[in-house]
Amino acid sequence: MYNTNMNITCLFKGHSWNHCTCTRCGKTRDEQHIVDHCEEKCSICGQVIHHDWVKIYEETIGPNEYGCVENIDIKLYRCRKCGKLRKAVKRDLHKTEWDAEITEEDRRRA
Numbered sequence: 001m002y003n004t005n006m007n008i009t010c011l012f013k014g015h016s017w018n019h020c021t022c023t024r025c026g027k028t029r030d031e032q033h034i035v036d037h038c039e040e041k042c043s044i045c046g047q048v049i050h051h052d053w054v055k056i057y058e059e060t061i062g063p064n065e066y067g068c069v070e071n072i073d074i075k076l077y078r079c080r081k082c083g084k085l086r087k088a089v090k091r092d093l094h095k096t097e098w099d100a101e102i103t104e105e106d107r108r109r110a
């Protein structure tokens with residue numbers, strides 16, 4: 001019986017990859033998807049491709065010597081796939097604010 005998950009040729013010769021999908025057995029891999037933008041579906045396998053965030057910058061600000069300024073954690077991420085920047089800001093006792101506004105200064109750091 002023909003089993004698409006265990007194609008015998010793929011088993012011995014390896015998969016026949018057309019970008020992300022094997023043309024013989026239909027197996028997919030998580031690379032070489034065809035998408036114009038992140039968060040869209042791959043035109044070959046139909047999987048939604050998400051941003052692939054990498055942390056590129058991290059800084060903790062304050063408190064100053066008088067203890068006047070609260071601790072602020074700033075993290076900058078860049079998507080490995082499309083280059084989009086994302087900023088996370090965490091203030092004391094507050095939860096992380098994702099997608100904080102990205103300033104010119106952030107772009108210089110990135």
Ligand SMILES: [Zn+2]
Pocket residue numbers: 007010014015016022023024025026027
């Ligand atoms: Zn295959």
Ligand SMILES: [Zn+2]
Pocket residue numbers: 020021032033034042043044045046047
């Ligand atoms: Zn794909």
Ligand SMILES: [Zn+2]
Pocket residue numbers: 038050051052079080081082083084
């Ligand atoms: Zn992206």
